Amino acid sequence: xxxxxxxxxxxxxxxLGSIAYVIVVAAICYFFSDIxxxxxxxxxxxxxxxxxxxxxxxxxxxxxxxxxxxxxNFFFIPPKYTFHIDNAEDVLLFxxxxxxxxxxxxxxFKIRAVEKVAKKKEEKEKTLKLYNTLLNSLSHELRxxxxxxxxxxxxxxxxxxxxxxxxxADLLTEISKASLRLNTQVENLLNMSRLESGVIQxxxxxxxxxxxxxxxVNRLKENLENRTVTISIENDxxxxxxxxxxxxxxxxxxxxxxxxxIEKKCVxxxxxxxxxxxxxxxxxxxxxxxxxxxxxxxxxxxxxSKNTSIGGTGLGLSIVKGFIEAHNGTIRLxxxxxxxxxxxxxxxxxxxxxxxxxxx
Amino acid sequence: xxxxxxxxxxxxxxxRKLLQITLQSNDYKVTETSVAKEGLxxxxxxxxxxxxxxxxxxxxxGHAVLKKLREWYSKPIIILSVxxxxxxxxxxxxxxxxDYLVKPFRTGELLARIRTALRSPVNDDExxxxxxxxxxxxxxxxxxxxxxxxxxxxxxxxxxxSLLAKNQGKVLTHQYLLKQVWGPSYIxxxxxLRVFIAQLRKKIxxxxxxxxxxxxxxxxxxxxx
Numbered sequence: 001x002x003x004x005x006x007x008x009x010x011x012x013x014x015x016l017g018s019i020a021y022v023i024v025v026a027a028i029c030y031f032f033s034d035i036x037x038x039x040x041x042x043x044x045x046x047x048x049x050x051x052x053x054x055x056x057x058x059x060x061x062x063x064x065x066x067x068x069x070x071x072x073n074f075f076f077i078p079p080k081y082t083f084h085i086d087n088a089e090d091v092l093l094f095x096x097x098x099x100x101x102x103x104x105x106x107x108x109f110k111i112r113a114v115e116k117v118a119k120k121k122e123e124k125e126k127t128l129k130l131y132n133t134l135l136n137s138l139s140h141e142l143r144x145x146x147x148x149x150x151x152x153x154x155x156x157x158x159x160x161x162x163x164x165x166x167x168x169a170d171l172l173t174e175i176s177k178a179s180l181r182l183n184t185q186v187e188n189l190l191n192m193s194r195l196e197s198g199v200i201q202x203x204x205x206x207x208x209x210x211x212x213x214x215x216x217v218n219r220l221k222e223n224l225e226n227r228t229v230t231i232s233i234e235n236d237x238x239x240x241x242x243x244x245x246x247x248x249x250x251x252x253x254x255x256x257x258x259x260x261x262i263e264k265k266c267v268x269x270x271x272x273x274x275x276x277x278x279x280x281x282x283x284x285x286x287x288x289x290x291x292x293x294x295x296x297x298x299x300x301x302x303x304x305s306k307n308t309s310i311g312g313t314g315l316g317l318s319i320v321k322g323f324i325e326a327h328n329g330t331i332r333l334x335x336x337x338x339x340x341x342x343x344x345x346x347x348x349x350x351x352x353x354x355x356x357x358x359x360x
Numbered sequence: 361x362x363x364x365x366x367x368x369x370x371x372x373x374x375x376r377k378l379l380q381i382t383l384q385s386n387d388y389k390v391t392e393t394s395v396a397k398e399g400l401x402x403x404x405x406x407x408x409x410x411x412x413x414x415x416x417x418x419x420x421x422g423h424a425v426l427k428k429l430r431e432w433y434s435k436p437i438i439i440l441s442v443x444x445x446x447x448x449x450x451x452x453x454x455x456x457x458x459d460y461l462v463k464p465f466r467t468g469e470l471l472a473r474i475r476t477a478l479r480s481p482v483n484d485d486e487x488x489x490x491x492x493x494x495x496x497x498x499x500x501x502x503x504x505x506x507x508x509x510x511x512x513x514x515x516x517x518x519x520x521x522s523l524l525a526k527n528q529g530k531v532l533t534h535q536y537l538l539k540q541v542w543g544p545s546y547i548x549x550x551x552x553l554r555v556f557i558a559q560l561r562k563k564i565x566x567x568x569x570x571x572x573x574x575x576x577x578x579x580x581x582x583x584x585x
Binding site for chain 2: 179183203205206207208210211214215218239243244245248352354
């Protein structure tokens with residue numbers, strides 16, 4: 001915080017600030033000089049310089065040290081209103097004051113410099129850690145399907161005669177699954193980098209919410225085989241201005257995610273309705289839900305649920321969040337009391353209620 | 361049509377190899393090239409029944425190649441693209457491509473698209489009555505029957521349906537449909553298209569939520585099957 005403000009404070013302001021603080025404190029001391037005496041005034045001025053040293057650069061601080069020394073000499077050390085000092089003790093005091101103030105300023109500045117370096121190092125380590133997490137996750141998620149493909153094709157080439165027809169069919173199925181998985185990962189990475197580089201600009205157009213939701217579900221037909229999916233869309237829901245492709249991807253990721261993590265008998269529910277001028281999209285399930293401490297983290301990049309062996313780059317949900325935010329919308333996750341997880345999306349939308357044009 | 365001929369213009373040798381094996385094993389005759397220039401000459405010397413064109417060619421922009429082909433070649437062209445970029449796809453469709461596939465695509469999907477493209481009539485003003493599975497469209501009498509039962513359509517609904525049906529298998533962009541059905545000034549009024557597609561589906565599909573005739577092409581347009 002302080003460094004942040006410091007960077008914005010211009011050099012000139014720091015010099016002016018140093019001068020102002022010293023003068024104000026000196027004036028107050030001067031006002032009470034009869035009570036506190038000139039030696040205490042020196043201590044008060046030194047405290048002021050130390051405090052300035054905590055926030056300002058070295059040169060303005062040295063200026064404050066010099067200025068306060070001169071002011072002390074001129075206004076406080078008898079004889080007052082001259083730079084002349086009568087007794088040897090006061091001369092010594094004056095020089096000691098100046099040296100202590102300067103050393104104080106320099107030391108504080110050095111400590112701050114060291115702190116800065118330490119902080120930078122800490123940030124670097126943090127980035128490195130994130131980078132490592134990314135590399136680990138990625139290399140695992142990309143290499144597993146690649147290994148499957150390489151191993152299966154090697155096997156088919158080398159042992160073609162020894163393999164039964166069933167074995168061959170199994171190997172081919174594995175190759176097919178692995179390549180689709182690889183494709184999903186690459187797709188996620190591409191979407192993430194599109195989001196990160198800020199090139200995602202929603203191309204909003206009128207969307208039929210029924211069409212949107214059913215199109216996603218129909219596209220996921222193969223994945224959702226044997227899965228019960230309930231869809232409930234508010235009657236006469238208006239047309240909404242959205243980027244069809246992006247919102248489709250959002251629902252696609254959420255439904256696919258739910259389908260991966262819940263048991264076979266569990267049900268996925270998709271709901272859509274309008275609340276004021278906001279479109280509410282809900283994807284929920286009656287599975288186990290999320291660990292309470294995970295709920296805040298699931299949208300973070302590369303976050304993966306701890307107690308799961310299911311693959312994923314940990315990008316799916318952060319992409320969802322990114323696409324929703326590109327629509328100025330919000331997404332939140334909660335556990336349902338009766339069991340299961342619920343993702344609620346809210347997007348402010350332009351609507352159009354021309355649902356009946358039958359006369360044309 | 362016996363053993364239709366397919367010309368592949370794609371610069372990736374692996375893709376060409378795979379396409380060749382797949383298509384030949386499905387009884388298509390395949391010719392191929394990796395460069396646009398050669399592709400244009402091959403198409404002119406011996407016009408194929410269908411062209412598979414990759415948009416990312418090394419020697420010439422795929423859109424330019426498509427335009428040049430469309431100056432004289434009227435048979436189906438299917439675009440192969442590595443990018444799921446809506447604008448790029450819409451541009452290709454507006455330049456006369458019949459259909460597009462984004463790599464990686466499933467072989468089954470490719471074969472289905474090729475079959476549909478080859479089946480679609482290049483010239484359809486011979487017969488006014490066309491049959492699409494359970495649907496019968498009489499262009500002259502402006503009548504539609506589903507499972508032999510007449511369906512009542514409004515004038516706009518009929519215009520939209522017949523336009524889609526005439527271009528069976530071809531992806532028609534939102535803007536093209538708006539322009540053809542409602543007129544050039546309606547090109548950005550996609551709300552009409554959404555409403556009428558929903559209404560048509562309710563009338564002609566068994567389940568309007570799982571359409572078998574009017575297929576949504578996400579962010580691009582619609583295709584009639």
